[in-house]
Amino acid sequence: MAHVRRAYSKGTITREDEPMNKKPLETPSHPPDPTTWVDQHGDFLFRYALSRLGNRAVAEDFVQETFLAALRAGKSFSGRSTERTWFVGILKHKIVDHLRQQSRERPVSAVNSTEEMGADLFGKSGSWQVKPAHWPGDPEEVLEKKEFWEAFRHCLEDLPRRLRTVFSLREMDELPTDEVCEAMQVTPGNLGVLLYRARMGLRRCLEINWFDTQTEAS
């Protein structure tokens, strides 16, 4: 983790401490104005929820529930980023609960065995059928390109729902594997297969929709 943060900390993408440093701390006794929350954090939380739930109406409800829960908890926060972290924490918790419940109601059909999976990507002898291509460009610079994120979002949305959810929980929320298993009601073995498929799918999609276009351009 530490090396990841350092690796990209030079870029414009990192935002962590910024608002805190720029903005003088407000007095903690200042009563929170919940309606400003919606303008300040609403879109961010909505995107967060949407990327995990894949449905606008459901995502909107989760944003509303998050703010209401925050309001009821009745705390006030001094910095914008602390406030946001707090909201994300509440939202994440609600989403994981929701997914767990959903997986209980609709148990997952058995996942294919390791041998069967990715069969279309590999030849009979297990060698690459579709060879991973060289990805041009410096990773740090790639992560600062708007078009890259558009491709990334597109590819994420293109994944089958279950793969997208598993990938989001594991790689975006950084939940430990056992918690993802619990939320999705799958065995560790099944989770490994799902994550492998998600990574394979996303990798290939980005290759086609982003990196290949970069090679042609240069």
Next chain:
Amino acid sequence: MLSCQEASYLVSESLDRKLRLWQRIKVRLHLLMCRLCSRFRKQTLFLRDAARYYLMGAEESETAVDIGLSPEARDRIKRSLQSDPS
């Protein structure tokens, strides 16, 4: 000797759990000899980094994703916050 299919699977697994010693050795040997699987490993690690920065990146003005709450939802949520009894 691992096939590329097996090696790539173990590479993916290694991001989620600690592999057994013999698995690690086999993967490392395979990666030493296989350019494509080394590439795959690098790209999977990149995906992980990208995923962790996805929301942060989307939040920066330059990379802003044009998805947000609809005006109706925004109003509805504001109203619900104002009318919440607590």
